[in-house]
Amino acid sequence: MVDGDQLLRGRFNTTLRVGLGLIAGAAFVVLVLRDVNLAEVSDLLQRATLAPLFLAVLAFVADFLLRAVRFWIMLGQTTGRSLPLGPTIGPFIASFGMSDVLPLRLGDGFRVLWFSRRFGISAGTVLGTMIVERILDLVTIVILGAGALMLAEVSAPAALMRNFQLVLVVALAGGLGMLFVPALLSRLFERLFRGVELSIASSLLSALKATSAAVLQVGSWRRIAVLTVISLALWILESLVLIGAWLSLGGSPDHLLQPFVAFAFSTLGTLVPSLPGHFGAFEFFGVQAFALVGVDAQMAVAVVLLAHVILWAPTAIFGISWLLFGAYERVQRPT
Template identity: 70%
Template structure:
């Protein structure tokens, strides 16, 4: 029985890795199909330094704010007075690990490290990470909807409607999980009664886990504060793509275009892809830029430059932290 379960887990792992590779390579092929690398390279050679420095500064501030948000949520869900300092390094390192290894192994590292370091149950850490993901989804959808509403799209209205509907459904679902999690879980469970689909069962189970995690956070006022913090950090991260846009000499009056591309590139990372989200990030960013009439070489140059800034610092930090950070003793908690 144990051997059978191990084989099933290995098979599932191999399938997930294979799906990510196939999807990521497919996205790369689609991106490169209509773009000449020589044009993209020529544009990248003209990049200006100052906007990139602003982008890097914003990215550092973004991740520090992310670490503080996770620390606040972990304190609330575990009901312990945790120190902030020892949580920042491994939190950022977990993103770097996921940026270079498949299967989002950085998430597993974060669960194990925080659980052992602070003597917190793995379930509590996982629940906190679920809340983190829900907050991120809701806030990036909000930013995407705002950008889509404000930008002048150069495509036909009928092509915009599916995007608007998708953002609306995601926003309503995310806000429901944030503010009425238990009610939403009961509603979905009742609607799914009598349905034997494994997919529906898995969805209901995931929704219950998300609802339980949100209940742990506490009052709706705390949720509002965490949502506001999430909006702030995603705006900071969007400056990376805006900085890449300005660095390549694109007009400042068109900043809504890279802002829209940032939102859709980020949402595209929900799709399985290569480690670091390479492939999916570029593909969905190019689709958003095409929506607002930006030519493919310029769009790809901007997205690649932004993606490098988003990937390299955390990847290098994660590898460096694993190699050189001294093992820390478990922290005493109140």
């Protein structure tokens, strides 16, 4: 049983994390808007054309369907079982929608719980699959961002350029390092709690071992190569949302690398604690990347805001709708 002190500490830690995210997100919003003429931003948004936005939404739908298929492939590889594709798509997308409206990425916890109960898979295995998924996302967006940054015409000071290059290096190193974290933690816990009968410790150790096994199971070179190609494809699809917003607001079709660079760094910015839906961090890093390639601040803010709404609203609406009307799918017994 959990005693009162542990419960209070848990509540305090949760409140602290939510509070820090809100403060950081609000600070990012202030930094973005402090030197921007909001009237000009509003005027730009009112002149948006619909055709590029329609294509952006289609690309986003294709992106998330491909993400769901990738997770289904990875989960099947990890478990060695042939899982049905249909029942995985709805809850997979809904988990992102929940994280878009709730703090602490609670949608991730929902995904672990739902797939564990629905398919009779251990929570550690689902979590391990999600870790590899996030590593693939991080590594591929870094590759795309680095490539776009090398090809784009940069008009920023050398010091700012070095900062962006450092972000790429740190993100890549962090993503690759995550592959080894579950295995290292499981070994550490084995040594710390050897011979100690604690239900919480044994449960945590079992989860870490299952996570480590899932990482190793997914991580063969051939499988990683296939999954990397899929990951590159889905990130290119998602980048079309920001490119669509750029074209909708009058951006030049001859300078598509500019919104692509902004997309890469705004996406990496979502790793930083912020408001639910990554509002604040997404805008700040996207606007800074636009500045790096010489785009006007008002145009940058308008494009990033418009793209963020397209990236946020569909999954948020789907997540809420699935919770309200898809309850029949949330069975408790394994298939």
